[in-house]
Amino acid sequence: MFLGNYTPLFHGFIQFYSTFLALLIMMTASAVIAALDDKRRHEADKKTNSQTAHRILLTDTCSSEDVRWADVVVGDILIIEGEGEFPADLVVLASSSEAGGCYVYTANLDGESNLKLKESTACTHQALCGNAGTDRPLLDQAVARLRSLEGEVVAEPPKKSIHSFKGFIEMGSSKEPLEAKNLLLRGTVLKNTSWIIGLVVYTGQDSRMVRNSRAPKAKYANIEKVINRSMLVVVGAQCLISLISDILYVCTRERFYNLWYLFPGGQSQSILLPEWIGYWLTFFVLYSNLMPISLYFTMEVCNAAQAYFIKSDLQMYDEVQDTAANARTTNLCHELGQVSYVFSDKTGTLTQNVMELKRLSVAGAIYGETGEEPGFQGKLAMARARQMSADKAAAIDAVLEVLAVSHTVVCTKDRNGKLKYEAESPDEFALVEAMAGLGWSFTGRTNQGLTVQVATDPGSRTYELLGLNAFTSARKRQSVVVRRPSGEVVLLVKGADDVMQKLADRKQPFPEEHLQVFAKQGLRTLVMGRRRIYEEELRRWQADFAKAQNSMEDREAALAEVADRIERSLEVVGITGIEDKLQVGVEDAIVKIRQAGVKLWVLTGETSWKRPRTSGSALVF
Ligand SMILES: Nc1ncnc2c1ncn2[C@@H]1O[C@H](COP(=O)(O)OP(=O)(O)OP(=O)(O)O)[C@@H](O)[C@H]1O
Numbered sequence: 001m002f003l004g005n006y007t008p009l010f011h012g013f014i015q016f017y018s019t020f021l022a023l024l025i026m027m028t029a030s031a032v033i034a035a036l037d038d039k040r041r042h043e044a045d046k047k048t049n050s051q052t053a054h055r056i057l058l059t060d061t062c063s064s065e066d067v068r069w070a071d072v073v074v075g076d077i078l079i080i081e082g083e084g085e086f087p088a089d090l091v092v093l094a095s096s097s098e099a100g101g102c103y104v105y106t107a108n109l110d111g112e113s114n115l116k117l118k119e120s121t122a123c124t125h126q127a128l129c130g131n132a133g134t135d136r137p138l139l140d141q142a143v144a145r146l147r148s149l150e151g152e153v154v155a156e157p158p159k160k161s162i163h164s165f166k167g168f169i170e171m172g173s174s175k176e177p178l179e180a181k182n183l184l185l186r187g188t189v190l191k192n193t194s195w196i197i198g199l200v201v202y203t204g205q206d207s208r209m210v211r212n213s214r215a216p217k218a219k220y221a222n223i224e225k226v227i228n229r230s231m232l233v234v235v236g237a238q239c240l241i242s243l244i245s246d247i248l249y250v251c252t253r254e255r256f257y258n259l260w261y262l263f264p265g266g267q268s269q270s271i272l273l274p275e276w277i278g279y280w281l282t283f284f285v286l287y288s289n290l291m292p293i294s295l296y297f298t299m300e301v302c303n304a305a306q307a308y309f310i311k312s313d314l315q316m317y318d319e320v321q322d323t324a325a326n327a328r329t330t331n332l333c334h335e336l337g338q339v340s341y342v343f344s345d346k347t348g349t350l351t352q353n354v355m356e357l358k359r360l361s362v363a364g365a366i367y368g369e370t371g372e373e374p375g376f377q378g379k380l381a382m383a384r385a386r387q388m389s390a391d392k393a394a395a396i397d398a399v400l401e402v403l404a405v406s407h408t409v410v411c412t413k414d415r416n417g418k419l420k421y422e423a424e425s426p427d428e429f430a431l432v433e434a435m436a437g438l439g440w441s442f443t444g445r446t447n448q449g450l451t452v453q454v455a456t457d458p459g460s461r462t463y464e465l466l467g468l469n470a471f472t473s474a475r476k477r478q479s480v481v482v483r484r485p486s487g488e489v490v491l492l493v494k495g496a497d498d499v500m501q502k503l504a505d506r507k508q509p510f511p512e513e514h515l516q517v518f519a520k521q522g523l524r525t526l527v528m529g530r531r532r533i534y535e536e537e538l539r540r541w542q543a544d545f546a547k548a549q550n551s552m553e554d555r556e557a558a559l560a561e562v563a564d565r566i567e568r569s570l571e572v573v574g575i576t577g578i579e580d581k582l583q584v585g586v587e588d589a590i591v592k593i594r595q596a597g598v599k600l601w602v603l604t605g606e607t608s609w610k611r612p613r614t615s616g617s618a619l620v621f
């Protein structure tokens with residue numbers, strides 16, 4: 001336009017500043033909106049980076065100083081205290097718990113709301129906290145002992161996975177492998193643990209959290225793609241129309257020369273460019289109003305307004321946590337109306353993740369009821385059954401033994417001497433707590449094994465722990481090999497119904513009906529089984545287990561394989577039905593989602609979860 005106005009290249013009949021001014025205003029406004037967005041993000045970054053952590057200075061006194069998160073570097077040794085967030089990825093060297101464990105809350109990273117158990121490396125925890133003299137390791141003492149500690153930690157190059165980690169720690173002559181359970185991740189929070197001492201292995205861009213968040217690809221909303229495409233069509237059409245006009249003009253212009261009001265001089269003014277190009281440009285400029293230049297701007301204003309309405313919507317405000325809905329990427333707001341599938345996590349998202357044992361199936365009978373009363377209601381019926389026959393009593397004890405012994409719950413005593421359980425799995429927490437009410441209370445772990453106080457017995461029983469086959473989502477089961485006080489060795493297993501059915505002894509009928517009863521009521525089911533292990537098998541298995549535990553490559557697969565070898569021909573002793581209530585408002589939300597014609601998929605590891613039991617109204621998926 002400018003060239004058309006001020007040079008003799010071609011004729012321009014529209015003043016360039018009329019369009020230019022409009023463009024300028026709109027571009028400035030867009031830039032302001034984008035800048036405000038960026039500023040908010042920048043401020044959040046600055047806030048994160050200026051938080052402080054305690055760094056230990058390895059001087060004579062081993063004092064600690066405050067450092068800004070931004071200044072934490074690899075090799076620093078940090079103290080993180082209860083409820084603190086980790087500023088970088090750390091290897092746990094020691095923790096306030098006797099066995100060196102600590103719990104972390106990982107919801108910010110993987111959305112799972114149950115606590116995860118992490119472990120200190122054994123050699124460092126022993127060196128820093130061993131023989132503390134009291135029940136609980138002391139922070140000051142551990143820090144003071146750090147000075148005499150000499151070793152080397154080798155970690156693999158930074159990568160994305162938040163579930164795996166490989167490395168080793170060498171101290172003197174001992175070399176210990178490091179794995180995911182030793183690594184505390186940036187973005188997660190310390191829970192139920194008063195302190196940990198950790199060595200920084202990855203910071204900033206190298207931390208698992210940052211690696212895991214995909215590189216921020218420019219997120220184009222669908223509508224932007226559509227607009228960009230229609231823009232091309234519009235420009236194409238404009239070119240074409242200009243070309244047609246150009247051809248018509250050049251071919252027929254002579255006929256108009258005698259019209260004085262079009263050509264006052266009887267001839268057109270000459271232009272510099274070849275005629276057919278010059279007039280094409282003239283027409284192109286003339287038709288420039290076809291281009292909707294204000295469209296992008298209108299869209300951005302709409303986006304900003306929509307984001308504002310989302311943020312200030314009182315119906316999406318949660319009073320308990322004092323948080324409102326937040327639109328992080330404003331240009332994606334209108335996508336909300338175009339969603340056709342919703343994928344939801346189940347435990348902790350649709351359900352409250354507050355679990356309670358409600359029903360127990362033992363030897364053909366079901367104890368307990370689902371209902372409004374809290375807790376397990378089958379205690380009386382169970383006591384009566386025990387008195388009726390010794391067989392029934394033995395069957396009941398068989399289930400309770402599996403539930404009270406086969407788990408990874410940790411037990412601590414609070415100031416009043418009351419037992420307090422801490423668990424990685426909310427199911428196990430519920431089960432172990434219910435067992436305490438039913439006369440099989442788990443009272444703690446020692447170096448020898450775990451102790452259980454049985455109501456029908458004087459004194460407490462100690463089960464020597466010979467092996468633990470950990471729960472993984474792929475295995476869907478968990479088992480322990482223990483030596484009872486009487487000297488017998490047993491394998492105690494609990495797991496998902498489908499896998500337990502495959503592992504059960506074929507000669508025995510599988511209690512399928514009760515499983516279905518529980519599943520219909522929307523209860524989470526677990527099947528318990530056991531098998532007597534004789535010394536010969538135990539010796540062979542323990543050798544394999546030790547080998548798998550020390551394997552550097554793919555330890556998890558090796559351990560699962562060894563576990564498979566022993567978890568077979570199980571005697572099924574019972575089924576539990578655990579209730580996990582739906583979150584408030586979930587039913588309503590699901591009904592509305594269905595009314596909107598959106599399909600809902602629930603993602604879960606559980607096979608039997610079909611429709612939640614709801615007060616009166618049934619939900620159909
Ligand atoms: N601690 C445990 N011990 C033994 N078996 C378990 C344990 N926790 C879960 N299971 C079994 O393994 C299955 C898979 O567990 P997973 O944690 O992958 O999914 P989930 O707990 O059912 O649901 P979600 O995906 O919401 O966590 C469960 O359905 C359950 O049957």
Ligand SMILES: [Mg+2]
Nearest residue numbers: 347425426605
């Ligand atoms: Mg689970």
Ligand code: NA
Nearest residue numbers: 001014015016
């Ligand atoms: Na112009």
